[in-house]
Amino acid sequence: MSLRSSDETGRHDKETRRFRLRDADREAAFFLPFLKPRMTLLDAGCGPGSITCGLAMHVAPGEVVGIDLDSTRIETASRDGHHAGIENISYQVDDVTNLTFEDGHFDAVFANGLIEHLTDPGVGLQELLRVLKPGGVIGVRSPDWGVALLHPDTGALRDSIELRNRWQRHRGGHPNVGRRLRELLLSAGFLDVNADAMAESHGTDSGTAEGVGYMYSILSNPELVATVRDQGWASADEIERMRQAWTAWAATPGAFASFFWCHATGIAPVTG
Numbered sequence: 001m002s003l004r005s006s007d008e009t010g011r012h013d014k015e016t017r018r019f020r021l022r023d024a025d026r027e028a029a030f031f032l033p034f035l036k037p038r039m040t041l042l043d044a045g046c047g048p049g050s051i052t053c054g055l056a057m058h059v060a061p062g063e064v065v066g067i068d069l070d071s072t073r074i075e076t077a078s079r080d081g082h083h084a085g086i087e088n089i090s091y092q093v094d095d096v097t098n099l100t101f102e103d104g105h106f107d108a109v110f111a112n113g114l115i116e117h118l119t120d121p122g123v124g125l126q127e128l129l130r131v132l133k134p135g136g137v138i139g140v141r142s143p144d145w146g147v148a149l150l151h152p153d154t155g156a157l158r159d160s161i162e163l164r165n166r167w168q169r170h171r172g173g174h175p176n177v178g179r180r181l182r183e184l185l186l187s188a189g190f191l192d193v194n195a196d197a198m199a200e201s202h203g204t205d206s207g208t209a210e211g212v213g214y215m216y217s218i219l220s221n222p223e224l225v226a227t228v229r230d231q232g233w234a235s236a237d238e239i240e241r242m243r244q245a246w247t248a249w250a251a252t253p254g255a256f257a258s259f260f261w262c263h264a265t266g267i268a269p270v271t272g
């Protein structure tokens with residue numbers, strides 16, 4: 001039984017549809033060179049599993065497990081994986097900060113868009129290290145909202161990004177975690193840690209429409225609106241001006257926006 005209201009369900013479904021467009025060849029490109037057939041792999045915070053399916057093809061016939069805290073996402077992932085006829089994946093509800101797997105179960109662990117949501121990212125990364133075999137490989141990828149290229153660039157757009165980030169911090173998340181992935185993997189105990197970043201841009205008509213759709217839905221989220229009101233961060237009119245600023249931005253010929261996604265890889269130490 002879902003405890004969500006129909007509005008919440010609608011927003012959740014929309015977000016799930018956005019995640020479903022992701023795929024391993026793009027989002028996990030930095031990690032694919034580490035993968036080999038027959039590896040066991042964990043996709044932590046797998047969401048609806050579109051990236052997990054691509055990873056499963058790269059390690060087939062190796063066992064792939066996708067885990068997520070959200071049972072509706074796990075249901076979607078299981079259904080999509082089944083329809084795609086991919087046989088080496090299973091999905092389960094699990095918490096990356098307290099995984100049900102024994103030590104050293106996986107050859108590879110991956111997490112896209114997860115670390116920024118963990119109150120203490122170090123706890124999740126140590127748990128991922130625990131379930132990796134000695135010599136196993138980790139790949140993590142997260143956005144960093146501290147840098148945004150915007151054209152046109154207006155105060156209201158900047159204020160809206162700041163508001164979004166403030167809300168994420170208020171909920172225990174980390175909007176600027178991308179730049180810290182290398183440090184976090186080293187602190188958790190991984191070796192041979194390397195990090196890099198890529199821009200994700202909105203520079204086509206469909207891309208600007210997608211960008212404005214995302215910011216509009218964030219700025220209309222009742223939870224954000226209530227928190228902003230309760231904390232006195234902005235008035236309802238100011239939030240409305242921010243929404244309109246994104247609509248005006250997308251309607252500008254030549255509108256462009258670019259945001260950073262960072263990724264890092266590391267190796268579990270071989271002890272003894």
Ligand SMILES: C[S@@+](CC[C@H](N)C(=O)[O-])C[C@H]1O[C@@H](n2cnc3c(N)ncnc32)[C@H](O)[C@@H]1O
Nearest residue numbers: 019022045046047068069070095096112113117
């Ligand atoms: C932004 S989505 C990314 C989904 C997927 N990796 C992708 O890139 O399409 C983040 C996912 O992490 C899950 N999540 C958040 N905290 C978690 C935790 N402690 N353990 C497992 N999953 C978690 C959420 O339920 C959500 O589905």
